[in-house]
Amino acid sequence: MRIGIIGGNGWIGGAVARALVAAEVVPAGDLTLSCRSEPPGWLPTAHWTRDNQALADRSDVVILSVRPQDWPAVAVAAPGKLVVSVMAGVTLADIAGRVGTDRVVRAMPNAAADVGRSYTPWTATAGVTDDDRVTVARLVGSIGSGDEVAGEAVIDYMTGLSGTGPAYPALLAAALIRDAVTHGVSPEVARRSVVAMLVGTGRLLEKTDEDPEETVAEFVEYRGVTAAGIEAMRAAGFDTAVSKGLAAALGKSLALGTAKGPSDAA
């Protein structure tokens, strides 16, 4: 299987390329990566090009990983080929029509792909075969875990949830560290403690498979220090802030799909 990544030098395209080679889904020599600027020096045994059509012609699977506002300028035909898009917002119908194939997948990874820990939901057009599904599962598995989900509405929503990856936990971490520092904790200790707390929480939730709602309820029932913190955060609008943030992210994700170019998408 030869794979091409349009936007292969980008944040996500690069992470996927490195993961595909590391997981031996594809040897670097069967990987074609395109970019607009000078090809970079990393992964020198892959085939680098600025010609997206040449990339599509020498690939069995084409991954689209340019920013949504750059998509209108990408002219590429891959008739009948499997095309996997990671672009936010851009619809299956748009991609199928522009590329000329009925085998299209929309997948939504996140930046944790860089450390093999992306959660990547994906959905497919009716033309996608069982063999294609195996291929997509291998691509998704190389950067972490994922699920096939029922339809594009789920992908549009998940773009603003798991697609944001480390962004919301990082937002929380930054607020916790800022507060700790204003209370005299050294920045290094604040950072180390908060990062350890996030990693530990993830591992714990993964291990116990417990609903986080139950974890919170357990702490609230304990009626100690943690309960005081949780209740004050909630009274100050924590849950509302999260809902409003996710609604704004969904709105932007949908808007990216209808934008026609850079100024429209800003």
Ligand SMILES: NC(=O)c1ccc[n+]([C@@H]2O[C@H](COP(=O)([O-])OP(=O)(O)OC[C@H]3O[C@@H](n4cnc5c(N)ncnc54)[C@H](OP(=O)(O)O)[C@@H]3O)[C@@H](O)[C@H]2O)c1
């Ligand atoms: N970043 C995330 O956390 C994340 C998460 C989920 C999904 N996504 C989606 O993934 C896609 C890529 O995002 P990103 O963050 O990786 O963006 P990025 O770092 O800006 O990478 C995009 C790459 O696309 C290349 N490019 C643009 N137009 C091109 C063209 N006509 N032909 C070939 N290459 C072209 C750029 O190359 P040059 O540098 O040479 O211009 C750039 O390296 C987006 O659609 C985004 O919605 C991103």
